[in-house]
Amino acid sequence: MIVRDIKDIIGTEREVHAKEGQWTSRRMLLKDDKMGFSFHETIIRKGTKTHIHYKNHLEAVYCVAGNGEIEDLTTGKRHKIYDGVMYALNNHDDHNLYGGTEDMRLICVFNPPIVGTENHDGDGVYPLIEDKEQE
Template identity: 75%
Template sequence: MIIRNIKDIIGTDKEVHAKDGQWSSRRMLLRNDNMGFSFHETIVYARSKTHIHYKNHLEAVYCVSGNGLIEDLKSGKVYEIYDGIMYALDKHDEHILHGGTEDMRLICVFNPPLVGTENHDKHGVYPIINE
């Protein structure tokens, strides 16, 4: 059984920050936990904008507080994100994640699981890291 407290992750190497400061990802379960997925709490800061295109991963996201928008770059559709909304990037959907009027707190699951050091490259992609 794995038990983790978010307070023990904040401020450690398991809290990864966007290169441009738009978000912080607190990585609670990672590949070396052997669960077949990784599990994160991500804070997306108000009024931020992040280009994301997970070519190597699938992600499901559940908003537990705050607000923002997700803009699907293929369809042009924009969806509101707020407490209780889940979205899944089941087709490696390229999108822009917009922080709203307050910080968003998101619970995220990745498959394949992240190693823990990943950050978006210039195309919004997390690389596959082979340890």
Template identity: 65%
Template sequence: MIVRRLTPDILGTEREVEAENGNWVSRRLVLADDGVGFSFHDTIIRAGTETYIHYANHIEGVYCVSGNGEIHDIANDTTHKISDGMMYLLNNHDRHYLRGGTEDMRLICVFNPPLTGKEVHDENGHYPLLLPGID
């Protein structure tokens, strides 16, 4: 059994990763080296920000537990409001903009394949596919 808490296990450690531009912070609770086939993240999207994302190598499921914002699906030119209780699944490696609203948004995210914890978005909005111990 794995048991972790934001404090003291995640916050202020290498498992708390902040975007270089300050748009978001990801607290990575479960990672690839935990060996369970997915990773699990508690992510804060800062109010008033916009991030282009295209997970070409991962599927991501997202559930909003607080705050507000929106996701813009580029291929379909549609925008969906995000608020507490809303879920979205990027099952087609969807290119999108994630926008923070009037307050910070707290999202619970699952990635498959799992992240190692060292990923950062590249210039194309991708996370590279890293393998545990080979990065």
């Protein structure tokens, strides 16, 4: 059994920040936990824009606080995000994520699981890291 308190993750190597400060990801379950997925709490800062294109991962996201929007860059369609809304990037969807009038608190699941150190590259991609030794 794995039990973790978010307070024990904040300020550790499991708390990863966007290079430009738009988000903070608190990685509660990682590949080494051998669950077959990773599980994160992510804070999207209000008024920000982040380009994301997970070419190597699928992600499901559930908003539990705050507001924002997601923009599908293939179709141009935008969807409002607020407490109670879930979206799934089931087709490696290229998108922009916008923080709204207040910070968004999102619960995220990744498959395959991430190892914990990933950050978006210039194309919005998390690299696929097979083992920590390959970082």
